[in-house]
Amino acid sequence: MIDYFALALIHGLLAVMMIRLSSRADLDREPTAPDEGQGGA
Amino acid sequence: MLDLALFLFICFLLLVGLRRPYLWVLTYLYIDILAPQKIGWSITPAFQFSLISFCAAFAGWILVDPKRGSQWTLRQSLLVALLIYCGWTTLNADFPEDALVKWEWVWKAMVFAIFLPLTLTTRLRIEAAALTMALSAGAIIIATGMKTALGGGGYEQLNFFVNNNSGLYESSTLATVAIGIIPLILWFTKHGTVFAPDWRVKAFAYALVFACLLVPIGTEARTGLICMAVLALVSLRDVKRRLTFIMAGLMMVTVALPFLPQSYYERMGLITGYKEDSSASTRVAVWKWTFDYALENPAGGGFDAFRGNRFAYRMPVKEATGDHTVSIEYREVVDEARAYHSAIFELLGEQGWTGLGIWLWFQALGLWQMERIRRRWRNRAAADQQWQSPLASALQIAQIIYLVGALFQGIAYQPFIMMLAGLQIGLWTYCRQLDSRQPAGRVPRQPRRGAKARGNAVAAREAALR
Numbered sequence: 103m104i105d106y107f108a109l110a111l112i113h114g115l116l117a118v119m120m121i122r123l124s125s126r127a128d129l130d131r132e133p134t135a136p137d138e139g140q141g142g143a
Numbered sequence: 144m145l146d147l148a149l150f151l152f153i154c155f156l157l158l159v160g161l162r163r164p165y166l167w168v169l170t171y172l173y174i175d176i177l178a179p180q181k182i183g184w185s186i187t188p189a190f191q192f193s194l195i196s197f198c199a200a201f202a203g204w205i206l207v208d209p210k211r212g213s214q215w216t217l218r219q220s221l222l223v224a225l226l227i228y229c230g231w232t233t234l235n236a237d238f239p240e241d242a243l244v245k246w247e248w249v250w251k252a253m254v255f256a257i258f259l260p261l262t263l264t265t266r267l268r269i270e271a272a273a274l275t276m277a278l279s280a281g282a283i284i285i286a287t288g289m290k291t292a293l294g295g296g297g298y299e300q301l302n303f304f305v306n307n308n309s310g311l312y313e314s315s316t317l318a319t320v321a322i323g324i325i326p327l328i329l330w331f332t333k334h335g336t337v338f339a340p341d342w343r344v345k346a347f348a349y350a351l352v353f354a355c356l357l358v359p360i361g362t363e364a365r366t367g368l369i370c371m372a373v374l375a376l377v378s379l380r381d382v383k384r385r386l387t388f389i390m391a392g393l394m395m396v397t398v399a400l401p402f403l404p405q406s407y408y409e410r411m412g413l414i415t416g417y418k419e420d421s422s423a424s425t426r427v428a429v430w431k432w433t434f435d436y437a438l439e440n441p442a443g444g445g446f447d448a449f450r451g452n453r454f455a456y457r458m459p460v461k462e463a464t465g466d467h468t469v470s471i472e473y474r475e476v477v478d479e480a481r482a483y484h485s486a487i488f489e490l491l492g493e494q495g496w497t498g499l500g501i502w503l504w505f506q507a508l509g510l511w512q513m514e515r516i517r518r519r520w521r522n523r524a525a526a527d528q529q530w531q532s533p534l535a536s537a538l539q540i541a542q543i544i545y546l547v548g549a550l551f552q553g554i555a556y557q558p559f560i561m562m563l564a565g566l567q568i569g570l571w572t573y574c575r576q577l578d579s580r581q582p583a584g585r586v587p588r589q590p591r592r593g594a595k596a597r598g599n600a601v602a603a604r605e606a607a608l609r
Contacts, residue, residue: 104293105304106145108286109182112278113152116173119278119337120159120166123271129163130209132265 146183153179153192157199164203168262169275171196171255175558176279178312181305197251204262212264214572218512218564219257221505226253228498229446236445245446249556256561263569266530267336272566273534274337277328280559281351283311284321288354291361301361311559318367319548320559321358322374326537328352334530363407366548373547377540424476426484426551428456433483433492443495453479486549502555506546509564512571513539520574531574538567 123129160167174196180187236242263269290301305312311320332340332348359367375392382388432452455477462470483489490499516535545560
């Protein structure tokens with residue numbers, strides 16, 4: 103029972119996290135990057 | 144039902160990743176830490192989800208990711224060098240078949256640790272990776288904590304989701320990781336953006352920290368107690384009211400002591416009475432054997448070289464001879480193929496002095512880089528520059544606790560710790576990039592504590608000179 107509770111709680115949180123992340127624009131791009139478009143080294 | 148639920152959840156993660164491929168990186172973190180394919184029994188183990196997510200994470204990054212800000216660092220080069228060296232020692236291993244078994248998971252953990260920082264190019268990605276790691280480990284920690292609180296603890300008595308002593312499902316490793324991630328969990332109560340730090344987030348985080356503290360008690364892992372002491376000591380560096388912290392800590396320990404089971408006291412007593420404990424006596428003997436072995440084989444004997452050890456040592460055996468008398472007799476015990484029980488000796492025996500040197504360099508560099516970020520970013524005034532220093536501090540403390548725990552466990556290549564190192568490298572490159580964008584001398588800083596007082600003193604001295 104405890105195992106089910108822990109797994110359900112964490113998987114619920116992970117699911118919410120993934121859904122929120124999938125709609126966040128700043129996941130792939132830093133919003134305040136001043137030199138946007140410049141590649142890394 | 145559970146099996147089906149886990150299967151559907153992984154499918155959901157893989158589908159969401161189609162929209163944002165970085166989420167496949169998080170999917171691999173989740174699968175590698177929690178091992179849902181081992182929790183399930185029919186559908187989930189039927190698919191190679193670990194391999195699928197591993198390939199998806201790489202493919203997503205190579206084909207779709209903008210790679211803006213991806214940088215290569217010295218620590219990644221050190222990991223590549225160690226990986227190549229491990230491969231070479233595996234080819235020349237004393238026990239080739241056993242070495243190959245370990246190589247199969249070690250190379251994956253190292254390759255992912257090399258790869259992970261390349262994907263951590265934004266603040267949100269760093270936070271999401273840390274959150275996935277904390278939550279995935281949190282599932283095991285919450286279950287263990289609750290079982291302990293309800294009286295189900297005991298050395299090698301706790302039932303985890305998976306009972307095969309692999310990954311985080313080994314009690315001492317779990318205790319070390321649980322204590323190590325406490326500062327990281329607390330970081331989310333102030334700087335999290337995926338779950339904004341409101342009362343619910345704080346309540347969950349504090350409950351999770353409590354569960355983390357229960358893990359060393361429930362597992363009765365002696366390393367866990369040492370890690371807790373180290374955490375208390377290192378935390379003194381960052382707390383504002385040190386005396387209050389010490390008093391609160393002492394009070395908490397005093398209140399908790401009567402609730403601890405007798406078996407816990409007996410097991411912890413063996414930390415000081417190690418000469419009476421066969422496990423501890425064996426460790427000392429193995430360490431001596433490994434040191435001698437490394438002198439004879441400086442290049443190392445490959446993974447699982449410990450299988451060649453055989454040694455005899457004397458240990459006291461207590462026997463009750465009457466109602467109130469106990470006789471102690473020293474007996475010679477012969478042991479063989481005993482594991483290293485220390486990451487230092489694990490590396491020394493398996494990868495020799497070269498491997499140990501690279502690993503120590505890699506670890507020392509991590510500590511130094513986190514310290515550098517901690518100091519450079521702690522007094523910055525901008526709103527978006529408040530999270531870097533506390534995160535560096537949390538990751539540094541996690542590493543310190545791991546290094547102390549690793550003195551007594553063979554966890555040199557522990558995948559979770561490798562991911563933590565990847566996170567450190569990602570934070571280091573991210574901060575370095577931000578610094579390089581900032582014009583020299585243009586970093587807005589908060590006035591430091593005592594600066595005003597010092598300023599007044601300087602003014603007074605100048606006035607006196609005038």
